[in-house]
Amino acid sequence: MHIAGSSALITGGASGLGAGVARHLAALGATVTIVDVNREAGMALAAELDEQVRFIAADVADAEQMRAAVEATASDGNLRALVCCAGIATAERTLGKEGPLPLERFTRVIAVNLIGTFNAIRLAATVMAGNTPNDDGERGVIVCTASIAAFEGQIGQAAYSASKAGVVGMTLPLARELARHGIRVVSIAPGTFDTPMLAGLPEAAIMALAQQVPFPSRLGRPSEFATLVQHIIENPMLNGTTIRLDGALRMGPR
Secondary structure, three states, X not given: OOOOOOEEEEEOOOOHHHHHHHHHHXXXXXXXXXXXXXXXXXXXXXXXXXXXXXXXXXXXXXXXXXXXXXXXXXXXXXXXXXXXXXXXXXXXXXXXXXXXXXXXXXXXHHHHHHHHHHHHHHHHHHHHOXXXXXXXXXXXXXXXXXXXXXXXXXXXXXXXXXXHHHHHHHHHHHHHHHHHHOEEEEEEEEOOEOOHHHHOOOHHHHHHHHHOOOOOOOOEOHHHHHHHHHHHHHOOOOOOOEEEEOOOOOOOOO
């Protein structure tokens, strides 16, 4: 799939991995729409990247808000790529000092990370299915963000790990289903990356996380995630799989 001249929709695109993807795809000639609940950050990024990027405020877990965002993106024509980066992370024990974890906190993580991802996929795929196919019969590419927590969830990550394992689990069936429409689906499972999710941690904790990575022993960079997104979009044989991007990190129980 050619990136230049195509339209890309990025959920969670106002910061972190999503912002890295937005900058990278815009630099490669794509017209980018970023969707995020963070209006201030989204508008600032759109202003920074000028005419190639626009921002739409929407919650990925809200059916109507996302429908409007996808329709606005599709109005420009040629929606070829969806990159799902919207997500939230929690670190809460199932049995805490104040009793069992409130169910609504678990539900919210699942709603944003898993249901929100599927919500964006179902709506964008509907538009992509109507695209004119390229020489390979390809009409669109969908890239989802999972996590290595899908495979090695730590204590306190029950909700987060479950949501990301769900993303991994639906990657292959979605790829199989959407193949008849010429739409590929691939997920990336990043390790510890330098994003706002980690920014609130003490410096010592961030250094300890970085040193756990075998090589390179540092946090991943959003630009490195974005480079893999580019390769997935451009390589038509990548489909129905989850790619770990983690420097050989395998998370321990804590």
